Amino acid sequence: MEPAEVEFLAEKELVTIVPNFSLDRIHLIGGDLGPFNPGLPVEVPVWLAINLKQRQKCRLIPPEWMDVGKLEEIRDQERKEDTFTPMPSPYYMELTKLLLNYASDNIPRADEIRTLVKDTWDTRVAKLRLSADSFVRQQEAHAKLDNLTLMEIITTGTFLTQALDHMYKLRTNLQPGEGSHSQEF
Amino acid sequence: MSEAYFPVGPGLGMEENFLSLDDILMSQEKLPGRAETALPRLAVLMGQGASSAESVPEGSKLEIPLWLAKGLHDSKRRIISVELPKIYKEAWRTVFSADANVVDLHKMGPYYYGFGSQLLNFENPENPEIAQTILQTFVARFRRIMDSSQNAYNEDTSALVARLDELERALFQVGQKGLNDFQCWEKGQASQITASSLVQNYGKRKLTEVDG
Numbered sequence: 001m002e003p004a005e006v007e008f009l010a011e012k013e014l015v016t017i018v019p020n021f022s023l024d025r026i027h028l029i030g031g032d033l034g035p036f037n038p039g040l041p042v043e044v045p046v047w048l049a050i051n052l053k054q055r056q057k058c059r060l061i062p063p064e065w066m067d068v069g070k071l072e073e074i075r076d077q078e079r080k081e082d083t084f085t086p087m088p089s090p091y092y093m094e095l096t097k098l099l100l101n102y103a104s105d106n107i108p109r110a111d112e113i114r115t116l117v118k119d120t121w122d123t124r125v126a127k128l129r130l131s132a133d134s135f136v137r138q139q140e141a142h143a144k145l146d147n148l149t150l151m152e153i154i155t156t157g158t159f160l161t162q163a164l165d166h167m168y169k170l171r172t173n174l175q176p177g178e179g180s181h182s183q184e185f
Numbered sequence: 186m187s188e189a190y191f192p193v194g195p196g197l198g199m200e201e202n203f204l205s206l207d208d209i210l211m212s213q214e215k216l217p218g219r220a221e222t223a224l225p226r227l228a229v230l231m232g233q234g235a236s237s238a239e240s241v242p243e244g245s246k247l248e249i250p251l252w253l254a255k256g257l258h259d260s261k262r263r264i265i266s267v268e269l270p271k272i273y274k275e276a277w278r279t280v281f282s283a284d285a286n287v288v289d290l291h292k293m294g295p296y297y298y299g300f301g302s303q304l305l306n307f308e309n310p311e312n313p314e315i316a317q318t319i320l321q322t323f324v325a326r327f328r329r330i331m332d333s334s335q336n337a338y339n340e341d342t343s344a345l346v347a348r349l350d351e352l353e354r355a356l357f358q359v360g361q362k363g364l365n366d367f368q369c370w371e372k373g374q375a376s377q378i379t380a381s382s383l384v385q386n387y388g389k390r391k392l393t394e395v396d397g
Contacts, residue, residue, distance in 0.1 A: 003366055129332070155367045156331075159363055166298070166356070167320070169302075170298065174320065
């Protein structure tokens with residue numbers, strides 16, 4: 001899985017916009033959207049919101065967790081706890097990137113929000129590495145981590161699974177099993 | 186950015202992967218050994234004599250590549266006997282258990298883990314300790330590899346990989362790739378269309394005129 005694929009999945013999340021055009025209810029395969037009336041907020045998926053914003057047909061309203069106070073709380077809690085705190089959205093990283101890139105004029109204090117989200121991300125990734133290291137060092141068989149988001153998992157996922165593969169093969173060396181495939185002359 | 190060519194990885198463990206280039210290179214590493222019987226007319230091959238009629242006398246010391254040692258090794262017909270290379274012996278094992286991070290595994294034979302796993306094929310009373318040492322070394326060095334590969338973005342990594350053996354270097358590459366993919370996505374480059382690396386060279390080749 002790549003970050004671009006995770007971003008694609010994140011674009012299904014719903015976000016509130018205020019359109020400046022009107023349109024009747026539209027029926028798409030995934031569900032219905034609309035009706036759109038100028039000045040009335042409506043919930044749409046992020047992919048549509050970004051598209052409309054680029055065509056200057058709407059104004060984005062930031063999600064209620066994308067606020068400096070709330071994010072500071074989350075960041076401080078993340079730093080205090082040893083386990084992962086539940087994040088307000090399973091795609092917080094992608095949503096932050098998308099919304100702040102395309103609609104930063106609709107989001108107050110965008111730079112601070114970006115910094116806070118990055119700090120939280122760094123803390124979480126550091127915790128993930130710490131727990132991966134203790135997992136390998138103690139050669140555990142099973143670990144469970146709650147409240148991880150998909151993006152965090154894929155950044156270290158391939159590395160961790162390959163390292164664990166190697167470790168597994170080296171561990172099976174310890175048991176001298178039967179079946180040495182030597183060729184007899 | 187999907188790959189078009191997936192190289193076969195080394196089969197780590199007591200069996201090699203037949204198609205893996207890493208395993209082929211690894212099996213070229215030499216082991217110290219002794220000829221248990223006289224080997225007629227093979228002196229030149231073993232680097233011991235000058236003419237093709239000389240034979241290797243019994244008991245002489247040889248450096249045998251792993252692939253040859255595995256093929257000739259047989260407990261019933263004793264043709265050669267092998268010893269452990271020094272890095273798998275007791276003295277170095279204590280160095281590894283003291284602190285595995287300082288050892289330059291690239292200098293010690295760039296295929297420490299693979300070669301060590303292959304050595305377990307030859308019956309040797311120290312095999313369990315060797316296997317244990319290899320595993321512990323890997324576990325101890327894991328942290329350093331993870332940290333360095335996931336934090337070195339856009340810098341020269343030759344100093345970081347200089348002391349890693351081939352297996353660890355492959356892991357390092359994977360870690361770097363994860364990091365680079367994420368950074369590239371965050372900068373927004375993931376949605377830019379670029380030419381694939383496979384076809385980038387096509388425009389650079391000039392057709393030479395064929396005379397006649």
